[in-house]
Amino acid sequence: MKIIKIDKEKWADGLGNVAESYRLFGPKKENTFFSFKALEKGELPDFSFSNTRLSPKSLVYPQSEAMFEYTLDETRDDHHLMKAIDKAYSPRAVIGIRPCDAKAFLLVKKNFDTLDYKDPYWIKPYEATTWVGLACNTPCSTCFCTSAGCGPFHEEGLDLLLVDDGGHFFAKVVTARGEKLIHVAGWGTEADADSAMKRIQALKKKAEAKTTATICTDKLKDVSITALFYARFWEKISFSCINCGTCSYVCPTCWCFDIQDEVYGDSGVRMRNWDSCMYPLFTLHGSGHNPREEKHQRVRQRFMHKLKYYPDKYKNGIQCVGCGRCIRLCPVNIDIRRICELMNSYDPEACPVK
Ligand code: SF4
Numbered sequence: 001m002k003i004i005k006i007d008k009e010k011w012a013d014g015l016g017n018v019a020e021s022y023r024l025f026g027p028k029k030e031n032t033f034f035s036f037k038a039l040e041k042g043e044l045p046d047f048s049f050s051n052t053r054l055s056p057k058s059l060v061y062p063q064s065e066a067m068f069e070y071t072l073d074e075t076r077d078d079h080h081l082m083k084a085i086d087k088a089y090s091p092r093a094v095i096g097i098r099p100c101d102a103k104a105f106l107l108v109k110k111n112f113d114t115l116d117y118k119d120p121y122w123i124k125p126y127e128a129t130t131w132v133g134l135a136c137n138t139p140c141s142t143c144f145c146t147s148a149g150c151g152p153f154h155e156e157g158l159d160l161l162l163v164d165d166g167g168h169f170f171a172k173v174v175t176a177r178g179e180k181l182i183h184v185a186g187w188g189t190e191a192d193a194d195s196a197m198k199r200i201q202a203l204k205k206k207a208e209a210k211t212t213a214t215i216c217t218d219k220l221k222d223v224s225i226t227a228l229f230y231a232r233f234w235e236k237i238s239f240s241c242i243n244c245g246t247c248s249y250v251c252p253t254c255w256c257f258d259i260q261d262e263v264y265g266d267s268g269v270r271m272r273n274w275d276s277c278m279y280p281l282f283t284l285h286g287s288g289h290n291p292r293e294e295k296h297q298r299v300r301q302r303f304m305h306k307l308k309y310y311p312d313k314y315k316n317g318i319q320c321v322g323c324g325r326c327i328r329l330c331p332v333n334i335d336i337r338r339i340c341e342l343m344n345s346y347d348p349e350a351c352p353v354k
């Protein structure tokens with residue numbers, strides 16, 4: 001294992017070197033919140049954030065993305081032909097992603113990069129990126145990553161993990177890509193691995209102890225899908241939901257989208273836009289039938305997908321990394337931890353199927 005000690009006085013120079021061959025992205029403050037954005041020349045990522053309001057998923061999977069263009073002008077030979085839009089996928093580095101958000105990409109990958117189907121719009125930017133994580137020394141009160149298969153110092157999905165230790169960072173090399181970035185930056189020297197690891201472990205233990213919120217998922221796999229689907233609690237849970245879709249938009253593991261054509265005069269663009277299972281239009285059929293017409297059906301879909309369908313299908317835990325955004329930002333305080341508790345402890349004998 002390789003750990004580099006980066007003196008903070010050398011941080012900016014190293015990032016300047018990296019910027020010569022990578023496009024850099026990092027957290028930036030906008031009014032009262034933070035977002036991941038492209039960093040301008042000489043600009044440093046702002047590490048004073050706890051976590052960004054929107055997850056960094058848009059770096060790979062933009063909220064709106066043009067996929068094809070076409071013309072309806074019948075005087076042109078190429079009229080009505082879909083033409084792929086050229087995109088640049090040059091090397092990029094995301095500096096300061098939180099471990100939960102980095103792991104979230106691996107969960108989403110299961111949807112966009114499968115044996116049967118490979119989505120080039122998602123895979124190419126993901127693979128062009130070097131992921132430099134920033135361990136959470138002070139998790140938010142709503143974070144429950146440690147019980148959601150993740151943690152404040154988790155390394156899955158990262159190439160490099162930075163640990164802030166006051167006057168310096170420890171940079172733990174996770175992959176060859178991470179090692180390459182360290183080399184390009186020209187940062188510091190290799191630390192004594194044993195003493196650096198001891199310090200990292202101590203900080204990790206402290207951060208985990210501060211992550212007091214939890215989610216309990218141990219019995220989810222044993223409850224039948226049908227019993228949960230017809231459970232009586234969905235109407236009660238969904239009563240206050242206003243179907244605003246905030247929970248899906250801020251979530252790093254939500255992947256639903258819609259494809260729409262936007263036509264101006266004779267020119268058309270086929271767009272992919274984020275969508276949400278919380279919106280009634282999402283499942284509206286061309287016939288006018290809507291299988292999720294009622295609010296409780298849509299709320300049920302969101303939580304069944306994250307906590308039952310996904311774990312049953314992929315068998316690698318829930319479709320949630322415990323970032324806590326949906327809890328912090330839901331305008332009516334719907335809390336995935338509470339819903340998970342109801343699902344996890346559901347007893348169809350005590351509450352028979354409707
Ligand atoms: S953020 Fe809250 S109110 Fe909005 S759709 Fe999600 S659960 Fe409903």
Ligand code: SF4
Binds near residue numbers: 247320324326
């Ligand atoms: S469901 Fe909520 S807590 Fe879980 S990853 Fe999505 S936004 Fe974060």
